[in-house]
Amino acid sequence: MQKPKNIIEKIWEQHVVHHEDGKPDLLYIDLHLVHEVTSPQAFEGLRMSSRKVRRPDRTFATMDHNVPTRERHVIKDLISKTQMDTLKNNCEEFGVSLADIHHPDNGIVHVIGPELGLTQPGKTIVCGDSHTSTHGAFGALAFGIGTSEVEHVLATQTLWQSKPKTLNVKVNGKLGLGVTAKDLILAIIAKYGVNFGTGYVIEFSGEAIRALSMEERMTVCNMSIEAGARAGLITPDETTFAYLKGRRHVPKDDEFEEAVAKWKFLASDEDAAYDFTLEIAAEEIEPQVTWGTNPGMGLPVSGSVPDPSLLEKPSEREEIKRALDYMGLEAGQPITSIKIDHVFIGSCTNSRLSDLRKAAKVVHGHKVHSSVTAIVVPGSMSIKLAAEKEGLDTVFTEAGFEWRDAGCSMCLAMNDDVIPTGERCASTSNRNFEGRQGNGARTHLVSPEMAAAAAVAGHFVDVRKFAAQEVL
Amino acid sequence: MEPFQIHKGLVYPLNRSNVDTDQIIPKQFLKRIERQGFGQFLFYHWRFDDNGHPRKDFSLNEEKYNGASILLGGENFGCGSSREHAPWAVQDFGFKVIIAPSYADIFKNNCGKNGILAIQVSEEKVHELMKRAENDQYHLTVDLAKQLVFDDTGFEVSFDIPAYSKEMLLNGLDEIGVTLNYEDKISQYELSVGA
Numbered sequence: 001m002q003k004p005k006n007i008i009e010k011i012w013e014q015h016v017v018h019h020e021d022g023k024p025d026l027l028y029i030d031l032h033l034v035h036e037v038t039s040p041q042a043f044e045g046l047r048m049s050s051r052k053v054r055r056p057d058r059t060f061a062t063m064d065h066n067v068p069t070r071e072r073h074v075i076k077d078l079i080s081k082t083q084m085d086t087l088k089n090n091c092e093e094f095g096v097s098l099a100d101i102h103h104p105d106n107g108i109v110h111v112i113g114p115e116l117g118l119t120q121p122g123k124t125i126v127c128g129d130s131h132t133s134t135h136g137a138f139g140a141l142a143f144g145i146g147t148s149e150v151e152h153v154l155a156t157q158t159l160w161q162s163k164p165k166t167l168n169v170k171v172n173g174k175l176g177l178g179v180t181a182k183d184l185i186l187a188i189i190a191k192y193g194v195n196f197g198t199g200y201v202i203e204f205s206g207e208a209i210r211a212l213s214m215e216e217r218m219t220v221c222n223m224s225i226e227a228g229a230r231a232g233l234i235t236p237d238e239t240t241f242a243y244l245k246g247r248r249h250v251p252k253d254d255e256f257e258e259a260v261a262k263w264k265f266l267a268s269d270e271d272a273a274y275d276f277t278l279e280i281a282a283e284e285i286e287p288q289v290t291w292g293t294n295p296g297m298g299l300p301v302s303g304s305v306p307d308p309s310l311l312e313k314p315s316e317r318e319e320i321k322r323a324l325d326y327m328g329l330e331a332g333q334p335i336t337s338i339k340i341d342h343v344f345i346g347s348c349t350n351s352r353l354s355d356l357r358k359a360a361k362v363v364h365g366h367k368v369h370s371s372v373t374a375i376v377v378p379g380s381m382s383i384k385l386a387a388e389k390e391g392l393d394t395v396f397t398e399a400g401f402e403w404r405d406a407g408c409s410m411c412l413a414m415n416d417d418v419i420p421t422g423e424r425c426a427s428t429s430n431r432n433f434e435g436r437q438g439n440g441a442r443t444h445l446v447s448p449e450m451a452a453a454a455a456v457a458g459h460f461v462d463v464r465k466f467a468a469q470e471v472l
Numbered sequence: 473m474e475p476f477q478i479h480k481g482l483v484y485p486l487n488r489s490n491v492d493t494d495q496i497i498p499k500q501f502l503k504r505i506e507r508q509g510f511g512q513f514l515f516y517h518w519r520f521d522d523n524g525h526p527r528k529d530f531s532l533n534e535e536k537y538n539g540a541s542i543l544l545g546g547e548n549f550g551c552g553s554s555r556e557h558a559p560w561a562v563q564d565f566g567f568k569v570i571i572a573p574s575y576a577d578i579f580k581n582n583c584g585k586n587g588i589l590a591i592q593v594s595e596e597k598v599h600e601l602m603k604r605a606e607n608d609q610y611h612l613t614v615d616l617a618k619q620l621v622f623d624d625t626g627f628e629v630s631f632d633i634p635a636y637s638k639e640m641l642l643n644g645l646d647e648i649g650v651t652l653n654y655e656d657k658i659s660q661y662e663l664s665v666g667a
């Protein structure tokens with residue numbers, strides 16, 4: 001009998017092109033996604049050494065980080081425009097397909113990969129972007145790389161990689177009513193810290209994970225990197241196959257059935273071993289809000305901002321003090337007393353149709369609080385269209401939200417969607433680092449439902465109480 | 473890539489943990505399409521105030537650290553975004569070596585690809601070095617072949633580095649060039665899986 005294997009080991013073994021003891025493996029890359037910010041220097045490198053893109057057919061590019069979400073055609077920032085033009089020229093020169101800002105497929109790279117069916121179980125997927133882990137939701141081994149590696153993959157369709165350690169994060173039980181996939185991953189990171197996953201690939205498993213929809217699974221895997229893990233994945237199952245069926249790049253008819261049969265073999269064997277296993281009780285998780293300047297600085301909405309003077313370790317005391325200073329918060333202040341100025345619903349963590357539906361349900365019939373500016377930025381142009389067909393745009397705009405075009409937008413504020421210094425934002429994105437949403441901006445990470453409820457209340461509220469009658 | 477063998481330099485201590493790549497190089501500077509010129513933006517919002525004047529309270533602005541080439545960092549250094557602009561900025565500013573108790577994976581990887589030696593040593597050793605470098609101008613020598621960090625007063629600590637990364641750095645190899653020697657195997661693989 002063969003030694004039982006987990007899904008990570010299975011995918012790895014299927015992709016080793018060359019192995020030598022004591023060296024990293026040369027790993028084949030099935031799908032390479034490209035965007036405008038991390039690719040210019042890679043294409044330039046190819047040009048300088050007269051190299052070609054080995055597999056343009058396995059390479060797909062989009063523009064997302066810089067794109068305006070209002071009046072797409074007017075790119076005021078000249079340097080942003082240069083970066084987008086550079087991508088366009090590079091894609092033409094090297095024969096790579098590109099969903100530019102005028103293309104109906106355009107959207108955030110981690111949103112459109114799955115949407116178009118490019119993302120499939122068992123694939124190795126890379127992109128010059130740390131949230132490539134999102135694609136792991138399909139049972140793919142997907143991880144972010146730097147620009148030198150982007151160039152390496154363009155030239156060779158491979159990467160030298162050391163076999164990662166494997167970590168099984170098993171989420172037992174059921175999530176409570178009003179508790180979302182976002183709360184689940186935020187709670188895990190708050191509990192175990194921003195580097196418990198360093199050096200590992202995470203497999204998320206257990207009853208609570210199996211119960212998630214594909215879009216919710218993407219939210220969970222998206223934030224694996226916020227736990228330090230380069231990749232996080234979930235064994236594919238009927239939920240996965242149903243999502244994929246009929247998508248543009250997914251095999252059709254008989255070939256689809258054959259593919260499904262193959263994908264089923266990827267599941268971790270029953271007795272597969274992991275380097276480490278964590279077990280989490282889903283029932284204990286509440287809606288989460290981050291209060292600090294990294295994604296691990298989070299709390300249940302019922303909690304209060306920590307008091308650094310109660311901590312023993314001087315370095316931790318210092319870190320929390322600095323975070324509270326930056327965030328303009330008082331030690332011991334209840335989370336629900338934090339007033340907000342902005343709400344951002346968007347990003348590759350939470351900008352899919354189901355996210356927008358859930359947020360719309362919460363705001364329906366309410367008005368955005370008078371002191372709050374709120375925007376919704378769908379993850380892709382096709383999500384935008386689908387949402388408009390359902391009338392979600394009207395729900396949002398009637399409540400006082402702005403309804404925008406697709407892009408990364410306020411997740412990292414590289415376009416003109418920027419939070420002014422000192423102002424506070426409830427954001428459905430994945431990073432609350434200093435300056436992420438604008439110099440001096442204060443970011444609190446939450447689920448779409450919590451963001452929507454905060455938009456209406458003007459401060460954080462427990463969405464379970466806020467919406468008890470009509471929504472849940 | 474420049475080969476890395478022995479480097480002696482001035483140490484700059486940055487005593488903070490979880491320094492993320494958004495701090496190392498803020499996103500408004502990611503729009504350039506070249507690899508050079510990012511050093512001026514390193515730790516931008518820590519180094520400069522809103523009017524672009526150097527902040528007095530950020531130690532990298534102190535004269536005694538002028539010309540520092542060894543960056544001493546805290547735990548989980550370089551977490552967050554995968555932007556290679558972060559090591560480019562570190563390097564362009566003049567740093568050749570980073571020493572920290574732990575790193576985020578992608579950042580460490582990116583350092584190696586650019587010929588920056590990212591050394592991992594224990595928290596205690598980093599702490600000891602921090603103290604020395606905070607008080608005075610402090611120099612260290614890094615010998616990659618021997619895998620040693622030492623000063624002139626007898627302090628010495630060894631470090632681990634995977635043989636492959638060591639070879640690449642020591643020889644300043646072009647990794648793509650190396651990989652292209654395996655082109656036949658790559659084509660064979662593609663054939664065998666019908667890719």
Ligand code: SF4
Nearest residue numbers: 131347348408411412
């Ligand atoms: S939405 Fe944010 S996290 Fe996602 S790819 Fe864009 S910038 Fe990165």
